[in-house]
Amino acid sequence: MTVSPTFWLYLAVMAGTTYLIRLIPLQLFKRKMKNRFVFSFLYYVPYAVLSAMIVPAVFYETGSIISASVGFVVASAVAFFGKSLPVVAACSCLSVFICEAVRQYLL
Amino acid sequence: MKVNNSFLKGLIAGIPIGIGYLAVSFAFGIMAVKSGLSPLEALLISMTNLTSAGQVAGTPIIAAGGSFVELAMTQLVINSRYALMSVSLSQKLHGAGFLSRFLIAFGNTDEIFAVSIGEEGGIGKKFFYGLMLFPWLGWSSGTVIGAVAGSALPEIITGSLGVAIYAMLIAVVIPKAKTHLPTALCALFAVALSCGFKYLPILADFAKEYAGFVIIICAVVASAVFALLFPVNEDKEVRENDR
Numbered sequence: 001m002t003v004s005p006t007f008w009l010y011l012a013v014m015a016g017t018t019y020l021i022r023l024i025p026l027q028l029f030k031r032k033m034k035n036r037f038v039f040s041f042l043y044y045v046p047y048a049v050l051s052a053m054i055v056p057a058v059f060y061e062t063g064s065i066i067s068a069s070v071g072f073v074v075a076s077a078v079a080f081f082g083k084s085l086p087v088v089a090a091c092s093c094l095s096v097f098i099c100e101a102v103r104q105y106l107l
Numbered sequence: 108m109k110v111n112n113s114f115l116k117g118l119i120a121g122i123p124i125g126i127g128y129l130a131v132s133f134a135f136g137i138m139a140v141k142s143g144l145s146p147l148e149a150l151l152i153s154m155t156n157l158t159s160a161g162q163v164a165g166t167p168i169i170a171a172g173g174s175f176v177e178l179a180m181t182q183l184v185i186n187s188r189y190a191l192m193s194v195s196l197s198q199k200l201h202g203a204g205f206l207s208r209f210l211i212a213f214g215n216t217d218e219i220f221a222v223s224i225g226e227e228g229g230i231g232k233k234f235f236y237g238l239m240l241f242p243w244l245g246w247s248s249g250t251v252i253g254a255v256a257g258s259a260l261p262e263i264i265t266g267s268l269g270v271a272i273y274a275m276l277i278a279v280v281i282p283k284a285k286t287h288l289p290t291a292l293c294a295l296f297a298v299a300l301s302c303g304f305k306y307l308p309i310l311a312d313f314a315k316e317y318a319g320f321v322i323i324i325c326a327v328v329a330s331a332v333f334a335l336l337f338p339v340n341e342d343k344e345v346r347e348n349d350r
Binding site: 002003004006007009010011013014015017018019021022023024025026027029030036037039040041042043044045046047048049050051052053054055056057058061062063067068071072075076078079080082083084085086088089090091092093094096097100101104 | 123127130131144145147148151152155156157158161163164169172175179182183184185186187188189190191192193194196197205208209211212213215218262263264266267268269270271273274275276277278279280281282284285289290293294295296297298300301305306321322325326327329330331333334335337338
């Protein structure tokens, strides 16, 4: 259980930035956004960010591209059918586990 | 207008989120230790940030000794969605004053936001305080369990659990992409850009040099293009889909 001295600085920058993003609009914008481009841009940002984070990184997460692809497809399918976050995560993990077990011990 | 301001009701509404976070942050704990942080450092990140995507993106930058600007910029872009959510949440809150908003802001995660917006009528600060408690506990304790026990588990287990964090991100994108075609196209465009930075030689060289900026560039370009081509109508598309 160690914490390096520079880590505290990193932590302050990371937590501080995240917090201010949440705090400033909550204190300032008590009315609706008027500018359509700004609003639309902010609307798309989360989906663009998350998508860019998921692909291609997810394919290098599990030990083989095949099991990762299966995990990705299963997560997408389960999410498509409207299941909640824990269900999506559990199904995806289980499918990767089965694939990896087959790959490592049976093939 | 009906305003839900019951701490207990918030607490109960937060239980499923807390359980979900416990599982997902377990994967974050494993990832953080894998990239070279100590379990205590992983715990401190979770306790103070309470954000999945931002932590997944920020932790490798910290582990690699990246620049503070890179770290702050990455958080700013990846977590910029919270700015939009805070704007919406701000209109949902009733009787929450200047001081209480300092605590409420801290708990505005994707899932807590979704539950808040889903409440009929307005919500009060006490409801929100109750709502954020279990998710925060689940997120923090899951991280430390993953960070400590993760290394004791065989690789087949940790690899399988590691996918959970991506599954969770997928679970945020897919439902919206399903109901709103431009969102789906924007997501695909961002994926194409991010693959370009991985596989196209010239862009890949840039990505090696400025790893933290790749996600930012992909997101800003894709969002700006789609905001110009398919501007969204706040009331119609966003509100309905956020429920």
